[in-house]
Amino acid sequence: MAYQLARYPKTDMLARKDDGTWKHYSTQEVVDITRHFAAGLLSLGLGGENNQVKIAVLSPNRPEWLLTDLACQQSGAVLAPIYPTISESELQFVLHDSGAQAVFVSDRHMLEKVRLIRSELPQLREIFTYDREEGARHWSELPAMATPETLASVEAISKGITPDHLLTIIYTSGTTGTPKGVMLTHRNVLSNVLACIPYLPVSPEARALSFLPLNHIFERMVSYVYLTAGVSIYYAESMETIADNLREVKPGIFTTVPRLLEKVYEKIMAKGLELRGIKRALFFWAVNLGKEYELNRPLSFWYRLQLAIANRLVFSKWREALGGNIKCIVTGAAACQVRLLRIFTAAGMPILEGYGLTETSPVIAVNRFEAADRMFGTVGPLITDIQVQIAPDGEILCKGPNVTIGYYNRPDLTAEAIHDGWFHTGDIGTLVDGRFLKITDRKKEMFKTSGGKFVAPQPVENKFKESPYIEQIMVVGADRKFTAALIVPNFKNLEDWCRRQGLEFGSHEQVIKYHPVVELFKQAVDKYNQFFNHIDQVKKFRLLPQEWTVAGGELTPTLKLKRRVISDKYADEIEQIYS
Template sequence: MPTAVASQRRPYRFPPAVTSRLRSLAQLPADLLREHPRPDLLQQCTSAGLRPCATDAFVERVRATGLALADMGLQPGDRVAIMSETRQEWIVADMGIVTARLVTAPIYPTLSGLQARFILQDSGARGVFVSDVAQAEKILAVRHLLPALEFIVVFTDEVPPAAVRGSHTVLRLEGLIERGRALASDPLAVARYEAGIDAVAPDDLFTIIYTSGTTGEPKGVMLTHDNVLSNIAAVIPVLELDSGDVALSYLPLSHVFERMVTYLYLYEGLTVCHAESLDTLARDLQLVQPTVMTGVPRVYEKLHTKIHETVAAGPAFRRRLFDWAVRIGIDASAARHEGRALSPFLKMQEAVADGLVASKIRAKVGGRLRLAVSGSAPLPAHIARFFHAVGVPLIEGYGLTETSPVITVNPRDRPRFGSVGCVVDGVEVAIAEDGEILTRGPHVMKGYWNRPDETAAALSQGGWFHTGDIGTLGDDGFLTITDRKKELLVTSGGKKIAPAPIEALLKRHPLVAEAMIVGEARKFPAVLIVPNFTALEQRLKVLGLPSGSREELVTREDVVSLFHEVVEPLNRDLAQFERLKKLALLPAEFSIATGELTPTLKLRRRVVLERWHGVVERLYEQA
């Protein structure tokens, strides 16, 4: 074990049913048919309403897909990719791949053809499932660079004009399923298929998930069936779900968190509803009325901002009522989390606040949400505190692709806002002398695909995985993340600055939508700020100042002065070397389309610096 300043280990306390029911995820479809037959196992949100899929129909489609794939000359362990938005067909394809003893390599649908080509080539994928013609055309544009790729399966009925291009066959999913249904009448084909499912071992490779690549080239993380099943088992006691719950899924299934939690939902017998897209989330929340959902901080932050903007635009008495109700909710939830009894007066105030304010906010997210989980990036404490105050328990967890993914989760009944919670069952965590968080257990990956040197660097002697995150582990078992080890800025004077906590404080201000600190190898740190233009317009109106285009606003001295007023109070609480000496306003939000955010909405600092290189250079030239 590496030298550590703190450590915690949770013994195995897995529900017996998990280990007895499933030896591998290849057995999940048959388990669903046996344990959770229902008419609405899956539902797809559409403009026309919900499109349900019953358990038996889902399992039959998986079986047909698996039979067809098994008949195409693929060998156990061969890789097949999926490049699609979150939808029912994604799970059908994934389970079909797995039951055919193959390995899934997910690809984010937002990636370009060249980026997809890297994953297909590196994984040696022999086939790829895609959502539509647009995704198929991305692959076809680079097919000449992919000698191992043999077929493309399109989820929609429409396929590119040429059904066969060279040796690359383009199929419809329904056509593949029909092929599998024909094979279902062949006893030998069925026997081989079922024997294959039984032959999948817990330590067999389940998936290769390529990291988003916030820095450097993506690496393929190898996760086994046991990795993911152990994580499902570890999270079950924390989330306390049951078959009466309805889950809304909108995060990319290419991401390990949403994929793991989807199979947890199915294992527990929940109805899983897939949003049509992130753009339709507000509509789909009303359509589904979920009781549970997962998300990333950016989504909850945007919802928090939207609620506050709506209130700010209303009359003064409503703003005062809103502020009062939130304060009461915070006081009441804090008392419950600390195990204190609510006074009769606070109970009465909470009931009034709930009826006048909190219940209306909950209605905006469907009215039934009893649990929301945030992962993938740090969740600001004030965001979690707000949602608890209005009766939407929002808990934060922590993990990585390499850890299947969950390492810690906040307890539902006593969350520690600002922390990422406590270690889950079967997981061990240690803090190294330099502050890096280490973990080991059945959740830790098998390694990086085709990268033995990087595997050896990430997994030290004794099986410890180096997360690359800096944190502290309290005596009470709560883990707190303070920064990324590789994202520390080092000024030309050798001072190390952790940018994430400062950026999080800046983004708490209503005028700030995005913030990124710069200063690597520079004399001092500065900050790039994307204004919340809606809030900025309102502020300018109150001050009697003219409006303008975004490009005009970010260069106006009176507008820049407003943001100096945001930065200066923060500077007073920072160490001298951390203080932000300069700022620049940017006219456009960071986005996936520009490459500044990963598909899981994490900041790609290198890309931001490249895009706004001129702005950064001018900051330091002026100095």
């Protein structure tokens, strides 16, 4: 904040839409509010030089979330953010394990979520809300509590905070079990911020739209990049309003995860399917042209000429739909389909795919804005000061100032994950051309068939999702005779297909049993199987009527598959495949 205030103070450092109007917070306002906010925390004993007080946040993205974060940093408190979609049992675990003495919640719904378990949390002293709720303390009480004495204490504590002080405890989303509290210091996160700034097209003239959960270190670290580079942060109203907010805010950059990018692409393709005649032909000609785009290889004059025409007639409309000002899109958390990387890059909206984990603050490698430092199908070169080794079994090991100091209250897990300073990521990968890191699978997600052959599910799943009719897929086959899959259809596209075939589109349960529908998916499976060897090929599949969601427990908050949960939930369907 002080850095931004001294170099490029802004009138819209942070912004949120309230009642149809964007409310702005200037750099000076943020500096003043967070300083007084920190003083208010100290007046309640929620802070201090010993770095012992933990404060939790349970809220979607909004300016108050970041204001709380910045206030905690100045008061010496440690922030423990929590996903708003967390289950009651996991919420109780995180609040108890972290020892949070105060929690900030967004609204009445989150407030009741905490109140239901408060009797089980003797250490929890205070609950504050961001929305004004009857019978609850509002966060604005805290800045109002500041006194000259507490403001002086804030100055002293801030000056005494070192790079090795604990900044945050972030509980992993728990794809395989109980959440683990990852401890990150100021040094861990700041090293990542300073390393990533040169790789992104960020400047004080730019705006960013924020919608990935701030509870995840990816969006939070990137937010610090924005603050340091002077980029204004506009918070999307909700996941449902992202398209509208993009057109309003006209950001130069935003971060996303591949699943959301796939949904954007699916909506664009659905619009294309509605076109007729020459417009439809032009649309799909441009898409096919984009699929052929390549980086760092000479493009023929004829291709470049066609691409210029496609950009003018087709891709310009895509850019306009995303605000018309996008310089790049940054994606992480899971593998992005290479065809999307090619098409969006050809359309003038390069996607910078990166890789990292909560434990690495998070970035280990990222494709740069400069084309010479990008390669499709990889997560890019390593960032500054990071070392990577590929273990004999293919696992990626990482060492650097970004690596966590360990798991909170779990020295046993810390010892398992970090050996001689090397963090074991659990991911399998390789270095392409000795420079570009390529992730091939999760070590824990690879499985062995009963024939003793290893199968890596992610490449298969990513390829199959290129089908417009496959929304979600999970490859199965551990200790079984062959590889199979559970498939959730894209019911919107499937409905259009049924209509064209003269089939009545009833309930999802009915549709997936239609013989022509099953044949349609068999053709898709046969088409994509040809890209894989015999062992990896999907021999049988089951169509499922219900999409997997975070609320349903099948996905993590960053939209990764919870394989164990899905396997348990659909155990009968899996048994039917192999019976």
